[in-house]
Amino acid sequence: ILLEGExxxxxxxxPRYIAALANLPYYRxxxxxxxxxxxxxxxxxILKNGxxxxxxxxxxxxxxxxxxxxxxxxxxxxxxxxxxxxxxxDEEQRLSLLDHPDKxxxxxxxxxxxxxxxxxxxxxxxxxxxxxxxxxxxDRFTSIxxxxxxxxxxxxxxxxxTGADSEIVASLVKVAGLVRYDLAExxxxxxxxxxxxxxxxxxxxxxxxxxxxxxxxxxSIMSIEDAESIxxxxxxxxxxxxEVSSSARTRGRR
Numbered sequence: 001i002l003l004e005g006e007x008x009x010x011x012x013x014x015p016r017y018i019a020a021l022a023n024l025p026y027y028r029x030x031x032x033x034x035x036x037x038x039x040x041x042x043x044x045x046i047l048k049n050g051x052x053x054x055x056x057x058x059x060x061x062x063x064x065x066x067x068x069x070x071x072x073x074x075x076x077x078x079x080x081x082x083x084x085x086x087x088x089x090d091e092e093q094r095l096s097l098l099d100h101p102d103k104x105x106x107x108x109x110x111x112x113x114x115x116x117x118x119x120x121x122x123x124x125x126x127x128x129x130x131x132x133x134x135x136x137x138x139d140r141f142t143s144i145x146x147x148x149x150x151x152x153x154x155x156x157x158x159x160x161x162t163g164a165d166s167e168i169v170a171s172l173v174k175v176a177g178l179v180r181y182d183l184a185e186x187x188x189x190x191x192x193x194x195x196x197x198x199x200x201x202x203x204x205x206x207x208x209x210x211x212x213x214x215x216x217x218x219x220s221i222m223s224i225e226d227a228e229s230i231x232x233x234x235x236x237x238x239x240x241x242x243e244v245s246s247s248a249r250t251r252g253r254r
Contacts, residue, residue, distance in 0.1 A: 001114075002118065002138070002144065003015075003116070003144055004118050004119075004143055004146065005146030006180075006192055006194070007194045008192065008195045008196045008197070009194075015113075019068040022068075024066065024111060025067045025068070026067065027070070029041065029072060030072050030073065037081075038078060038080045038084075042056075042057045043057040043060060043099065043100065060097065063108035064106060064109055065109060065112075066109035066111035066112050068112075069112065069114050069115070072117050074116035085137065085140075086137070086140065088114070089141070093107065095108070118133065148195070151173055151174070151177060155169050158195070161199055162199055162206070164203060165206075168202060169202050172201055175193070175234050176193040176197070179191055179230055183226075183230075191229070192222075197217075197218075197221075204217075214230070214231060218231065
């Protein structure tokens with residue numbers, strides 16, 4: 001399965017939850033060049049007692065032991081790993097370890113599952129380190145689009161997990177929706193306002209003005225232009241105007 005969606009839509013949380021329901025062991029690999037090297041994923045030789053021994057990587061062990069294996073951001077996977085996955089993901093369902101001294105071929109356990117995730121909408125232009133998924137690899141997956149929660153679901157989720165004021169949460173969710181659909185979809189800008197960011201701001205709002213928190217946090221995680229657009233939307237949200245005024249007074253005292 002290939003789960004395609006923006007940051008914060010639950011692409012990695014969903015498989016973990018399903019694995020828990022199915023009582024399957026779960027392992028997630030971040031394809032970031034550190035957690036996704038060929039040695040770590042496929043296997044390597046090590047020097048032991050004066051001899052070289054082969055040890056399996058994450059993928060051979062996971063498919064042998066029946067894990068639910070999540071390859072997070074598969075479009076950033078290194079080519080040497082991708083090519084090894086082809087045989088595992090097609091009709092043959094065999095993982096060939098070409099660097100193994102016996103050219104070992106592994107048949108996956110019946111219970112093993114492989115789920116990949118990717119950020120699709122804005123592609124390689126906006127996501128650093130991400131490459132276009134090879135069509136030969138994409139054809140081996142069943143693709144599922146993962147969207148954001150509905151407004152009502154997100155408000156309920158954030159209120160329950162943070163204990164923040166429901167009016168503040170509703171305002172933050174409204175701002176997030178405007179960012180996701182007006183700025184991102186209509187203007188084609190790669191701006192993400194994830195439920196995680198909504199929850200973080202809501203949690204902080206219990207201790208300090210939310211607009212002040214947003215003015216500090218948002219510019220640190222995106223471009224100045226995008227941050228200014230989001231903060232401008234926040235100032236236009238009526239239920240946050242008190243927060244904006246309070247933030248301005250706080251900055252004036254400082």
